[in-house]
Amino acid sequence: MPKHIGIPRAISYYNNYPFYYGFFKSLGIEVILSDKTTAKTINDGSKYVVSDTCLPIKVYVGHVINLLDKGCDAIFVPSLQSTGYKINNCSKVRGLPEIIRNILPQNFTMIEPTLDKTENIDLKNFCKQTANAFDICDEQKIKKAIDEGFKVYNSFMEMTKAGVCYKEALDNAINGKTVKKTIDIVKPISVAIMAHGYNLFDEKISLNLIKKLEKMNVKVYTSLNVSFDEAIKSIDEIGEVQYWANEPELTGTAAYYLLNKKVDGIIALSAFGCGPDSLMADEIYYHCKERRVPFIHITIDEHSGEAGFVTRIEAFIDMLLRKKRNSIIKNADLNKKSVAPVINIKKEKILTTSIK
Ligand code: SF4
Known part of the structure:
Protein backbone atom coordinates (compact mmCIF):
# COMPACT_ATOMS: atom_id res chain seq x y z
CA MET A 1 0.00 0.00 0.00
CA PRO A 2 1.30 3.49 -0.83
CA LYS A 3 2.21 5.73 2.13
CA HIS A 4 1.93 8.90 0.08
CA ILE A 5 -0.58 10.54 -2.22
CA GLY A 6 -0.06 12.92 -5.14
CA ILE A 7 -2.54 15.76 -5.38
CA PRO A 8 -2.75 17.64 -8.70
CA ARG A 9 -2.66 21.39 -8.07
CA ALA A 10 -5.81 21.94 -10.15
CA ILE A 11 -9.66 21.73 -10.08
CA SER A 12 -10.78 20.71 -6.55
CA TYR A 13 -7.33 21.51 -5.08
CA TYR A 14 -8.22 25.22 -5.04
CA ASN A 15 -11.33 24.78 -2.88
CA ASN A 16 -10.56 21.66 -0.91
CA TYR A 17 -6.82 21.42 -0.33
CA PRO A 18 -6.95 22.65 3.30
CA PHE A 19 -9.38 19.80 4.04
CA TYR A 20 -7.37 17.22 2.07
CA TYR A 21 -4.17 18.31 3.83
CA GLY A 22 -5.60 17.98 7.37
CA PHE A 23 -7.29 14.68 6.50
CA PHE A 24 -4.25 12.94 4.97
CA LYS A 25 -1.85 14.30 7.59
CA SER A 26 -4.02 12.87 10.36
CA LEU A 27 -3.99 9.46 8.61
CA GLY A 28 -0.18 9.57 8.41
CA ILE A 29 -0.17 9.77 4.60
CA GLU A 30 2.41 12.06 3.02
CA VAL A 31 0.98 14.56 0.53
CA ILE A 32 2.97 15.30 -2.64
CA LEU A 33 1.74 18.33 -4.56
CA SER A 34 2.35 18.91 -8.26
CA ASP A 35 4.34 22.07 -9.08
CA LYS A 36 2.64 25.35 -9.87
CA THR A 37 1.13 25.67 -13.35
CA THR A 38 3.58 26.70 -16.08
CA ALA A 39 3.43 26.84 -19.88
CA LYS A 40 4.86 23.29 -19.85
CA THR A 41 2.00 22.04 -17.64
CA ILE A 42 -0.51 23.40 -20.16
CA ASN A 43 1.41 22.03 -23.18
CA ASP A 44 1.78 18.59 -21.59
CA GLY A 45 -1.91 18.40 -20.71
CA SER A 46 -3.06 19.72 -24.09
CA LYS A 47 -1.28 16.90 -25.94
CA TYR A 48 -3.57 14.28 -24.41
CA VAL A 49 -7.04 15.81 -24.85
CA VAL A 50 -9.08 17.04 -27.79
CA SER A 51 -8.41 20.69 -28.56
CA ASP A 52 -11.85 22.01 -27.55
CA THR A 53 -11.50 20.70 -23.98
CA CYS A 54 -11.58 23.61 -21.53
CA LEU A 55 -8.29 24.98 -20.20
CA PRO A 56 -8.72 23.83 -16.54
CA ILE A 57 -9.00 20.19 -17.65
CA LYS A 58 -5.90 20.50 -19.86
CA VAL A 59 -4.14 21.99 -16.84
CA TYR A 60 -5.39 19.14 -14.63
CA VAL A 61 -3.96 16.53 -17.00
CA GLY A 62 -0.67 18.47 -17.06
CA HIS A 63 -0.52 18.33 -13.25
CA VAL A 64 -1.08 14.55 -13.21
CA ILE A 65 1.79 14.22 -15.71
CA ASN A 66 3.94 16.44 -13.46
CA LEU A 67 3.27 14.13 -10.49
CA LEU A 68 4.16 11.08 -12.58
CA ASP A 69 7.39 12.80 -13.68
CA LYS A 70 8.20 13.30 -9.99
CA GLY A 71 7.92 9.54 -9.50
CA CYS A 72 4.61 9.68 -7.63
CA ASP A 73 2.75 6.40 -8.16
CA ALA A 74 -0.49 7.05 -6.21
CA ILE A 75 -2.57 9.98 -7.41
CA PHE A 76 -5.77 11.41 -5.97
CA VAL A 77 -8.37 11.87 -8.72
CA PRO A 78 -11.70 12.16 -6.89
CA SER A 79 -14.98 11.53 -8.65
CA LEU A 80 -16.95 14.59 -7.56
CA GLN A 81 -20.46 14.05 -8.90
CA SER A 82 -22.85 16.15 -6.83
CA THR A 83 -22.43 18.28 -3.71
CA GLY A 84 -26.16 18.30 -2.80
CA TYR A 85 -29.32 16.63 -4.01
CA LYS A 86 -29.21 17.19 -7.81
CA ILE A 87 -26.54 19.90 -7.35
CA ASN A 88 -24.11 18.67 -9.97
CA ASN A 89 -20.58 19.31 -11.07
CA CYS A 90 -20.05 19.74 -14.79
CA SER A 91 -19.61 16.56 -16.81
CA LYS A 92 -15.84 17.08 -17.21
CA VAL A 93 -15.26 17.33 -13.45
CA ARG A 94 -17.56 14.35 -12.90
CA GLY A 95 -15.68 12.32 -15.46
CA LEU A 96 -12.13 13.17 -14.38
CA PRO A 97 -11.15 9.63 -13.27
CA GLU A 98 -12.44 8.24 -16.61
CA ILE A 99 -10.61 10.95 -18.57
CA ILE A 100 -7.30 10.23 -16.79
CA ARG A 101 -7.78 6.43 -17.04
CA ASN A 102 -8.39 6.62 -20.77
CA ILE A 103 -5.68 9.05 -21.83
CA LEU A 104 -2.66 8.26 -19.63
CA PRO A 105 -0.74 4.98 -19.37
CA GLN A 106 -1.90 3.11 -16.26
CA ASN A 107 1.38 2.66 -14.44
CA PHE A 108 0.14 4.28 -11.23
CA THR A 109 -2.59 3.78 -8.64
CA MET A 110 -5.50 6.13 -8.95
CA ILE A 111 -7.27 6.91 -5.67
CA GLU A 112 -10.74 7.79 -6.91
CA PRO A 113 -13.36 8.07 -4.16
CA THR A 114 -16.86 9.19 -5.17
CA LEU A 115 -18.84 12.07 -3.67
CA ASP A 116 -22.42 11.95 -4.89
CA LYS A 117 -24.97 13.42 -2.51
CA THR A 118 -27.77 12.81 -5.01
CA GLU A 119 -27.08 9.10 -4.48
CA ASN A 120 -26.54 9.51 -0.71
CA ILE A 121 -22.75 9.12 -1.00
CA ASP A 122 -21.76 11.89 1.39
CA LEU A 123 -18.45 13.32 2.57
CA LYS A 124 -18.10 10.76 5.37
CA ASN A 125 -18.48 7.97 2.86
CA PHE A 126 -16.07 9.73 0.45
CA CYS A 127 -13.44 9.93 3.21
CA LYS A 128 -13.99 6.29 4.15
CA GLN A 129 -13.42 5.17 0.55
CA THR A 130 -10.22 7.26 0.47
CA ALA A 131 -8.88 5.82 3.75
CA ASN A 132 -9.84 2.27 2.71
CA ALA A 133 -7.66 2.66 -0.41
CA PHE A 134 -4.72 2.86 2.04
CA ASP A 135 -5.98 -0.14 4.04
CA ILE A 136 -7.14 2.15 6.84
CA CYS A 137 -10.51 0.90 8.08
CA ASP A 138 -10.54 2.07 11.71
CA GLU A 139 -13.75 4.19 11.95
CA GLN A 140 -12.42 6.29 14.85
CA LYS A 141 -9.22 7.07 13.00
CA ILE A 142 -11.19 8.13 9.91
CA LYS A 143 -13.55 10.29 12.00
CA LYS A 144 -10.58 12.00 13.65
CA ALA A 145 -9.03 12.64 10.20
CA ILE A 146 -12.29 14.22 8.97
CA ASP A 147 -12.31 16.49 12.05
CA GLU A 148 -8.68 17.45 11.40
CA GLY A 149 -9.54 18.18 7.76
CA PHE A 150 -12.34 20.52 8.82
CA LYS A 151 -10.11 22.17 11.39
CA VAL A 152 -7.63 23.25 8.69
CA TYR A 153 -10.42 24.08 6.22
CA ASN A 154 -12.38 26.22 8.71
CA SER A 155 -9.27 28.11 9.75
CA PHE A 156 -8.52 28.81 6.04
CA MET A 157 -12.08 30.02 5.41
CA GLU A 158 -12.12 32.16 8.53
CA MET A 159 -9.00 33.97 7.34
CA THR A 160 -10.13 34.49 3.73
CA LYS A 161 -13.53 35.71 4.91
CA ALA A 162 -11.71 38.27 7.04
CA GLY A 163 -9.83 39.51 3.96
CA VAL A 164 -6.56 37.55 4.16
CA CYS A 165 -5.40 36.71 0.61
CA TYR A 166 -5.66 33.14 -0.72
CA LYS A 167 -1.97 32.24 -0.52
CA GLU A 168 -1.36 33.72 2.92
CA ALA A 169 -4.47 32.05 4.33
CA LEU A 170 -3.51 28.68 2.83
CA ASP A 171 0.09 28.85 4.11
CA ASN A 172 -1.09 29.81 7.58
CA ALA A 173 -3.88 27.24 7.75
CA ILE A 174 -1.62 24.31 6.87
CA ASN A 175 0.97 25.56 9.34
CA GLY A 176 -1.67 25.68 12.08
CA LYS A 177 -1.67 29.47 12.35
CA THR A 178 -4.57 31.90 12.18
CA VAL A 179 -3.97 35.54 11.30
CA LYS A 180 -6.61 38.22 11.50
CA LYS A 181 -6.99 41.22 9.27
CA THR A 182 -9.00 43.90 10.94
CA ILE A 183 -8.47 46.87 8.62
S1 SF4 B 1 -17.12 23.94 -15.24
FE1 SF4 B 1 -16.45 22.18 -16.50
S2 SF4 B 1 -16.34 23.01 -18.59
FE2 SF4 B 1 -16.35 24.74 -17.17
S3 SF4 B 1 -14.21 25.24 -16.80
FE3 SF4 B 1 -14.88 23.85 -15.19
S4 SF4 B 1 -14.30 21.85 -15.92
FE4 SF4 B 1 -14.29 23.18 -17.68
Missing part, protein backbone atom coordinates in the same frame (compact mmCIF):
# COMPACT_ATOMS: atom_id res chain seq x y z
CA ASP A 184 -10.51 46.88 5.42
CA ILE A 185 -8.72 49.46 3.27
CA VAL A 186 -11.12 51.64 1.30
CA LYS A 187 -10.11 52.13 -2.34
CA PRO A 188 -11.62 54.37 -5.01
CA ILE A 189 -12.99 51.44 -7.00
CA SER A 190 -14.06 47.98 -5.92
CA VAL A 191 -14.99 44.96 -8.03
CA ALA A 192 -16.22 41.44 -7.36
CA ILE A 193 -14.85 38.59 -9.46
CA MET A 194 -17.09 35.62 -10.20
CA ALA A 195 -14.89 32.66 -11.15
CA HIS A 196 -14.02 29.10 -10.23
CA GLY A 197 -11.24 28.94 -7.64
CA TYR A 198 -9.23 26.84 -10.11
CA ASN A 199 -9.37 29.63 -12.68
CA LEU A 200 -8.90 32.62 -10.41
CA PHE A 201 -6.29 31.43 -7.90
CA ASP A 202 -4.09 29.66 -10.44
CA GLU A 203 -1.90 32.64 -11.34
CA LYS A 204 -0.95 31.20 -14.74
CA ILE A 205 -4.57 30.58 -15.80
CA SER A 206 -5.89 33.90 -14.50
CA LEU A 207 -2.87 35.81 -15.83
CA ASN A 208 -2.55 37.15 -12.29
CA LEU A 209 -5.83 39.06 -12.52
CA ILE A 210 -6.09 39.84 -8.79
CA LYS A 211 -2.57 41.29 -8.59
CA LYS A 212 -3.14 43.30 -11.78
CA LEU A 213 -6.28 44.87 -10.31
CA GLU A 214 -4.63 45.54 -6.96
CA LYS A 215 -1.77 47.29 -8.78
CA MET A 216 -4.44 49.59 -10.25
CA ASN A 217 -5.50 50.33 -6.66
CA VAL A 218 -8.77 48.43 -7.06
CA LYS A 219 -10.33 46.63 -4.11
CA VAL A 220 -11.03 43.04 -5.17
CA TYR A 221 -13.68 40.78 -3.66
CA THR A 222 -13.87 37.07 -4.47
CA SER A 223 -15.90 34.03 -3.45
CA LEU A 224 -13.51 33.54 -0.52
CA ASN A 225 -14.84 36.70 1.11
CA VAL A 226 -18.39 35.34 1.12
CA SER A 227 -19.50 32.42 3.28
CA PHE A 228 -21.20 29.44 1.65
CA ASP A 229 -24.49 30.26 3.46
CA GLU A 230 -24.40 33.91 2.35
CA ALA A 231 -23.79 32.83 -1.25
CA ILE A 232 -26.67 30.33 -1.21
CA LYS A 233 -29.00 32.91 0.36
CA SER A 234 -27.99 35.49 -2.26
CA ILE A 235 -28.75 33.10 -5.16
CA ASP A 236 -32.22 32.69 -3.71
CA GLU A 237 -32.74 36.41 -2.99
CA ILE A 238 -31.78 37.40 -6.51
CA GLY A 239 -34.39 34.97 -7.83
CA GLU A 240 -32.19 32.22 -9.21
CA VAL A 241 -32.06 28.50 -8.42
CA GLN A 242 -28.82 26.62 -7.77
CA TYR A 243 -28.14 23.84 -10.23
CA TRP A 244 -24.33 23.67 -10.54
CA ALA A 245 -22.08 22.67 -7.65
CA ASN A 246 -19.84 25.70 -8.20
CA GLU A 247 -22.72 28.14 -8.34
CA PRO A 248 -22.03 29.63 -4.86
CA GLU A 249 -18.61 30.84 -5.99
CA LEU A 250 -19.92 32.30 -9.24
CA THR A 251 -23.62 33.29 -9.19
CA GLY A 252 -23.65 33.39 -5.36
CA THR A 253 -20.63 35.70 -5.06
CA ALA A 254 -21.83 38.09 -7.75
CA ALA A 255 -25.38 38.10 -6.33
CA TYR A 256 -24.08 38.78 -2.82
CA TYR A 257 -22.16 41.87 -3.93
CA LEU A 258 -24.96 43.10 -6.20
CA LEU A 259 -27.51 42.84 -3.38
CA ASN A 260 -25.20 44.55 -0.90
CA LYS A 261 -24.35 47.31 -3.41
CA LYS A 262 -20.77 46.96 -2.28
CA VAL A 263 -18.98 47.00 -5.63
CA ASP A 264 -18.71 49.30 -8.65
CA GLY A 265 -18.57 46.45 -11.15
CA ILE A 266 -18.52 42.70 -11.64
CA ILE A 267 -15.90 40.73 -13.58
CA ALA A 268 -16.72 37.20 -14.74
CA LEU A 269 -13.63 35.15 -15.54
CA SER A 270 -14.20 31.83 -17.23
CA ALA A 271 -12.62 29.30 -19.52
CA PHE A 272 -13.41 29.51 -23.23
CA GLY A 273 -16.07 26.96 -24.13
CA CYS A 274 -17.31 26.41 -20.56
CA GLY A 275 -21.05 25.70 -20.71
CA PRO A 276 -21.96 26.17 -17.01
CA ASP A 277 -20.02 29.43 -16.74
CA SER A 278 -21.62 30.95 -19.81
CA LEU A 279 -25.07 30.26 -18.30
CA MET A 280 -24.12 31.69 -14.89
CA ALA A 281 -22.43 34.74 -16.45
CA ASP A 282 -25.55 35.38 -18.57
CA GLU A 283 -27.77 35.28 -15.48
CA ILE A 284 -25.56 37.78 -13.66
CA TYR A 285 -25.28 40.00 -16.74
CA TYR A 286 -29.09 40.27 -16.71
CA HIS A 287 -29.14 41.25 -12.99
CA CYS A 288 -26.29 43.74 -13.47
CA LYS A 289 -28.14 45.35 -16.37
CA GLU A 290 -31.27 45.64 -14.27
CA ARG A 291 -29.30 47.37 -11.47
CA ARG A 292 -27.12 49.41 -13.85
CA VAL A 293 -23.93 47.82 -12.50
CA PRO A 294 -21.17 47.44 -15.12
CA PHE A 295 -20.26 43.86 -16.00
CA ILE A 296 -17.51 42.32 -18.10
CA HIS A 297 -17.08 38.67 -19.10
CA ILE A 298 -13.52 37.64 -19.87
CA THR A 299 -12.83 34.21 -21.31
CA ILE A 300 -9.42 32.59 -21.20
CA ASP A 301 -7.75 29.73 -23.00
CA GLU A 302 -4.18 28.54 -23.49
CA HIS A 303 -3.66 31.17 -26.19
CA SER A 304 -4.78 34.15 -24.07
CA GLY A 305 -2.24 36.93 -24.44
CA GLU A 306 -1.21 39.23 -21.63
CA ALA A 307 -1.52 42.43 -23.72
CA GLY A 308 -5.14 42.02 -24.84
CA PHE A 309 -6.12 40.88 -21.38
CA VAL A 310 -4.61 43.94 -19.68
CA THR A 311 -6.20 46.29 -22.22
CA ARG A 312 -9.67 44.93 -21.47
CA ILE A 313 -9.16 45.16 -17.71
CA GLU A 314 -7.77 48.69 -17.93
CA ALA A 315 -10.63 49.83 -20.16
CA PHE A 316 -13.18 48.37 -17.75
CA ILE A 317 -11.60 49.99 -14.67
CA ASP A 318 -11.22 53.25 -16.55
CA MET A 319 -14.94 53.18 -17.36
CA LEU A 320 -15.81 52.42 -13.70
CA LEU A 321 -13.72 55.39 -12.59
CA ARG A 322 -15.36 57.76 -15.05
CA LYS A 323 -18.82 56.53 -14.06
CA LYS A 324 -18.10 56.95 -10.38
CA ARG A 325 -16.48 60.33 -10.83
CA ASN A 326 -19.43 61.62 -12.88
CA SER A 327 -21.92 60.39 -10.33
CA ILE A 328 -19.99 61.97 -7.43
CA ILE A 329 -19.75 65.28 -9.27
CA LYS A 330 -23.45 65.15 -10.21
CA ASN A 331 -24.53 64.48 -6.63
CA ALA A 332 -21.92 66.65 -4.95
CA ASP A 333 -23.10 69.01 -2.25
CA LEU A 334 -21.22 72.15 -3.17
CA ASN A 335 -21.11 73.24 0.45
CA LYS A 336 -19.31 70.08 1.48
CA LYS A 337 -16.12 68.43 0.32
CA SER A 338 -16.61 65.19 -1.63
CA VAL A 339 -13.96 62.88 -2.93
CA ALA A 340 -13.93 61.87 -6.59
CA PRO A 341 -11.44 59.40 -8.07
CA VAL A 342 -8.92 60.85 -10.50
CA ILE A 343 -8.20 58.74 -13.56
CA ASN A 344 -4.56 57.79 -13.70
CA ILE A 345 -4.48 54.19 -14.83
CA LYS A 346 -1.40 54.53 -17.05
CA LYS A 347 0.73 54.98 -13.95
CA GLU A 348 -1.08 52.01 -12.39
CA LYS A 349 -2.13 54.26 -9.57
CA ILE A 350 -5.47 55.78 -8.84
CA LEU A 351 -5.50 58.95 -6.80
CA THR A 352 -8.37 60.60 -5.02
CA THR A 353 -8.98 64.29 -4.96
CA SER A 354 -11.37 66.67 -3.24
CA ILE A 355 -13.87 68.55 -5.31
CA LYS A 356 -15.88 71.56 -4.27
